[in-house]
Amino acid sequence: MLLDMEAELRRLELWRSEPPSAEALRSQQPFCIDTLEFHEWLQFILISRMKVILEADAPLPQASGIVPMAEEAYKENIEQMTVLLEVIQRFDDLITEYHGDPLV
Secondary structure, eight states, X not given: OHHHHHHHHHHXXXXXXXXXXXXXXXXXXXXXXTTSOHHHHIIIIIIHHHHHHHHTTOOOOSOOOOHHHHHHHTGGGTTTTHHHHHHHHHHHHHHHHXXXXXXX
């Protein structure tokens, strides 16, 4: 799933070789909306942290609701982002399925 996300970001030419500044990564806003583009947040926060979690065999997040933010971030060119949005949806679904739906 993370590899699919990375591959799609690369296909869209949104994958960055240089990380944002340490200051930008310390944002306290959801999705670092004040300091990063959404694709930067995916690469340098979500994917990076999930790799650490998986390598450490640590517990997965309790919930994931990234799709609404992705749809908002990409609303101007949503047709180009269809595959990326599908991958993000699969990630959200995987986390929900792993923990079970708390609303049921």
